[in-house]
Amino acid sequence: MLCIEFNRPTRRQLVTALNPHRPFIHAHHPTRGNAPMLQTAPPNADLAGRESEFDVELRKVFKVFNGETAVRGVEFGIRRGEFFSILGPSGCGKTTTLRLIGGFEMPSAGEVLIRGQSMTQVPAYRRPVNTVFQSYALFDHMNVRENIGFGLRLKKLGKAEIQSSVDEVLELVKLEPLATRFPKQLSGGQRQRVALARALVNRPAVLLLDEPLGALDLKLRKQMQYELSSLHQNLGVTFVMVTHDQEEALSMSDRIAVMRDGRIEQIGTPQEIYDAPKTPFIADFIGDTNLFEGHVDQCDATSLIIHTNAGLELRVERPEVTEGGRLDRGSAVVVSVRPEKIDLHLYPAETTTNTFEGRLTHTMYLGTHIQFTIELLSGAVLTVRQPSNMAEHPAINTPVFVSWSPTHCLALAAR
Amino acid sequence: MTPPDLPNPSRPSPPESTAESAAEPADFLPDESIAMARSFKLNLSWQAIFSIVMFAFMYLPILVLTVYSLNESPYSANWEGFTLEWYERLLQDRRVFFALRNSLTVASCAVLISAVLGTLMAVGLARYRFPGKKLFLGISYLPLIVPDIAMAVATLVFLAAVGFPLSLGTIIAAHVVFCLAYIAIVVSTRLADLDQNLEEAALDLGATPVQAFLQVLLPQLTPGIISGCLLAFVLSMDDFLIASFTAGAGATTLPMEIFSRIRTGVRPDINALSVILISASALLASVAEYLRYKNEAKPQ
Numbered sequence: 027m028l029c030i031e032f033n034r035p036t037r038r039q040l041v042t043a044l045n046p047h048r049p050f051i052h053a054h055h056p057t058r059g060n061a062p063m064l065q066t067a068p069p070n071a072d073l074a075g076r077e078s079e080f081d082v083e084l085r086k087v088f089k090v091f092n093g094e095t096a097v098r099g100v101e102f103g104i105r106r107g108e109f110f111s112i113l114g115p116s117g118c119g120k121t122t123t124l125r126l127i128g129g130f131e132m133p134s135a136g137e138v139l140i141r142g143q144s145m146t147q148v149p150a151y152r153r154p155v156n157t158v159f160q161s162y163a164l165f166d167h168m169n170v171r172e173n174i175g176f177g178l179r180l181k182k183l184g185k186a187e188i189q190s191s192v193d194e195v196l197e198l199v200k201l202e203p204l205a206t207r208f209p210k211q212l213s214g215g216q217r218q219r220v221a222l223a224r225a226l227v228n229r230p231a232v233l234l235l236d237e238p239l240g241a242l243d244l245k246l247r248k249q250m251q252y253e254l255s256s257l258h259q260n261l262g263v264t265f266v267m268v269t270h271d272q273e274e275a276l277s278m279s280d281r282i283a284v285m286r287d288g289r290i291e292q293i294g295t296p297q298e299i300y301d302a303p304k305t306p307f308i309a310d311f312i313g314d315t316n317l318f319e320g321h322v323d324q325c326d327a328t329s330l331i332i333h334t335n336a337g338l339e340l341r342v343e344r345p346e347v348t349e350g351g352r353l354d355r356g357s358a359v360v361v362s363v364r365p366e367k368i369d370l371h372l373y374p375a376e377t378t379t380n381t382f383e384g385r386l387t388h389t390m391y392l393g394t395h396i397q398f399t400i401e402l403l404s405g406a407v408l409t410v411r412q413p414s415n416m417a418e419h420p421a422i423n424t425p426v427f428v429s430w431s432p433t434h435c436l437a438l439a440a441r
Numbered sequence: 442m443t444p445p446d447l448p449n450p451s452r453p454s455p456p457e458s459t460a461e462s463a464a465e466p467a468d469f470l471p472d473e474s475i476a477m478a479r480s481f482k483l484n485l486s487w488q489a490i491f492s493i494v495m496f497a498f499m500y501l502p503i504l505v506l507t508v509y510s511l512n513e514s515p516y517s518a519n520w521e522g523f524t525l526e527w528y529e530r531l532l533q534d535r536r537v538f539f540a541l542r543n544s545l546t547v548a549s550c551a552v553l554i555s556a557v558l559g560t561l562m563a564v565g566l567a568r569y570r571f572p573g574k575k576l577f578l579g580i581s582y583l584p585l586i587v588p589d590i591a592m593a594v595a596t597l598v599f600l601a602a603v604g605f606p607l608s609l610g611t612i613i614a615a616h617v618v619f620c621l622a623y624i625a626i627v628v629s630t631r632l633a634d635l636d637q638n639l640e641e642a643a644l645d646l647g648a649t650p651v652q653a654f655l656q657v658l659l660p661q662l663t664p665g666i667i668s669g670c671l672l673a674f675v676l677s678m679d680d681f682l683i684a685s686f687t688a689g690a691g692a693t694t695l696p697m698e699i700f701s702r703i704r705t706g707v708r709p710d711i712n713a714l715s716v717i718l719i720s721a722s723a724l725l726a727s728v729a730e731y732l733r734y735k736n737e738a739k740p741q
Contacts (some may be wrong), residue, residue: 149645150641151646151653156639157642157645159635159641159642162636163636164642165643165660167661176648176656177646181647198694228647392739
């Protein structure tokens with residue numbers, strides 16, 4: 027079940043809570059641009075002479091496998107140093123998109139650029155990107171240190187240099203005591219760190235993460251989310267992460283691209299995606315929501331009156347312009363109301379706007395919140411979420427009243 | 442019939458003689474526990490009995506063979522005393538050594554060629570998509586299913602048709618056909634167990650496809666390649682049918698030599714040779730198993 031934590035600290039708060047004196051950045055950030063590594067790119071975003079502000083750019087990229095189109099004209103630019111997530115349900119083409127950036131797939135049409143240079147004909151081993159695979163793909167016949175040093179050895183760096191670089195990353199991912207172990211002797215979380223270290227030691231321009239936390243249990247996943255996010259903050263490397271976990275994407279990313287059926291549905295900051303979804307699909311996919319299908323009955327400059335198919339009359343603030351153009355009288359719409367934006371009362375509220383009577387059918391205790399399932403008189407079922415410290419909990423089957431402000435719901439053009 | 446595995450606490454007391462011999466321990470052990478210990482001895486489960494019968498079924502002939510190879514009497518099945526004479530005689534038999542050398546040559550060459558080709562085939566089939574792949578897959582594993590006799594006849598007819606002279610080399614060629622399939626199938630199994638992204642991870646870290654294969658994939662496939670080679674080696678050493686059809690003059694392999702001798706009656710030196718062959722393959726299998734065990738135990 028989808029669940030958003032509302033009292034979670036913001037990313038910025040997380041970062042300031044971290045020890046700001048991470049040895050990796052302070053010791054090495056200034057020298058990173060001079061390091062004689064092939065895949066190294068200068069860390070300063072303001073470097074002159076760069077054609078593109080984007081680290082990764084996809085231009086109308088298509089990918090067809092055996093007549094099936096996995097990616098349909100995807101287009102986006104990922105800014106330097108950004109934590110960019112590609113989010114979507116399974117089979118939406120998100121992993122293929124990542125593999126197109128990594129060079130494991132070549133686009134059927136369109137162009138992939140990294141740091142302003144076309145990568146369309148460049149094989150994976152010559153691209154300045156490194157990947158953390160979902161399965162980690164560690165080399166079982168090498169120990170942790172050899173695994174991490176693999177990329178540097180291929181670049182024919184000196185032994186001492188490899189040694190110091192590997193030591194540095196080992197410290198960064200806190201794996202020093204396990205340096206001589208073999209992958210099979212490590213736990214899932216430790217393997218994950220090795221995979222991360224093995225990629226980061228090459229100082230890639232872009233780090234690609236394919237469902238990096240998918241194989242970890244919940245607690246470890248939370249911890250690694252935090253660590254990944256602080257690593258990103260400290261290293262300043264562009265991260266591109268593929269995930270199907272909307273909570274993970276919301277909590278870690280600077281921007282999110284939501285994909286569906288090989289297309290990008292929306293690109294925006296986590297807040298934009300959550301608060302202002304552009305399509306009913308996104309409203310439904312990101313977080314929990316209540317959706318009402320209906321059509322616009324009346325409209326004026328500031329608000330819309332919408333009749334839902336279930337017979338409710340909703341007043342919604344008029345959106346500026348939606349995906350499907352301006353909403354007018356008669357337009358088919360879907361109204362989205364987040365469960366936490368709905369107020370629950372035991373008595374009728376003063377206003378009649380968006381106020382409905384119903385019956386409480388189910389209560390779920392979620393720790394910080396309580397989730398109520400309410401069946402309205404019209405038959406529609408509504409999910410409402412209230413802080414768990416709310417004064418009085420209504421009993422099951424009691425008549426209740428729900429209401430929400432017209433500014434707290436969203437009318438989206440139905441397709 | 443009373444099942445022998447049922448413990449029987451209410452058993453009548455044992456006969457006098459055993460009761461006397463058990464008198465001493467009875468001083469410090471209660472009678473009951475002795476009775477229980479006895480019934481426990483007889484307490485063989487039917488699974489254990491079945492296993493013993495099956496093992497006897499499989500290995501009794503080998504045991505008998507071993508005993509005969511140490512029997513002084515060259516003809517009769519009666520035991521006439523212990524001797525190592527047949528082993529001594531065997532060691533002086535130049536024809537046997539010649540045949541053994543041929544067999545080892547054939548097996549080594551066939552396995553070496555098949556190891557390279559079989560590994561490449563397994564990797565190629567796993568990695569690449571090409572038209573007709575399914576058909577290729579089916580045909581390449583056909584030698585595992587086609588009866589040896591059909592393969593042998595087909596090879597002979599073909600070689601005769603193209604007028605290719607038979608030699609040791611033709612045996613090797615014929616053996617490559619089935620060794621290749623065995624090695625490819627064992628390597629494919631190992632390959633399927635590996636992380637699918639392994640090669641991509643190597644490419645991602647800057648390895649060229651050749652480096653990725655040599656430095657990452659090949660080391661991980663080695664256990665599979667070795668066990669495939671051992672299997673193919675044993676099969677090649679063992680093969681009589683195909684070798685006898687495709688052998689040229691003087692290219693006698695060990696199974697052919699044994700067969701030709703056995704036609705004139707089983708002689709004890711052949712028993713001795715068989716025992717040596719069994720021991721050698723048992724040793725080989727143990728070494729392979731030990732290596733595998735060590736390899737698996739290492740990470741823990």
